[in-house]
Amino acid sequence: MKPSEIRAGGRVYQVQYTPLLLGTHLCGQTNFRQQTVSIDESYPEAQQRETVLHEIIHIVSNHYTGEYGLTEHQVGQMCEGLWQVLRDNAGLAEWIWFGEKNDEIP
Ligand SMILES: [Zn+2]
Secondary structure (H helix, E strand, C coil): CCCCEEEECCEEEEEEEECCCCCCCCCEEEECCCCEEEEECCCCHHHHHHHHHHHHHHHHHHHHHHHHCCCHHHHHHHHHHHHHHHHHCCCHHHHHHHCCCCCCCC
């Protein structure tokens, strides 16, 4: 299910799926003041998912590294690396979050 919100850094970002991000060539965009993430739903679904991960890295960078946040290039590289690891290790994310007994993180 497509996420409708992302919780990060004590904030809740509303995720909007739009037909086009007018005036841009972007697949996604985060507005930190309005706490929204916009995803262009005219792109293929896999690219939308990767873009959500990309925007999450922007949010984490903004909240946890302050003025020394990652550059656009660094965010792109981090996203590409994480995407590959998660894609090529089926079940890894579930194990990290829930362990072998499907326990919730305390
Ligand atoms: Zn970006």
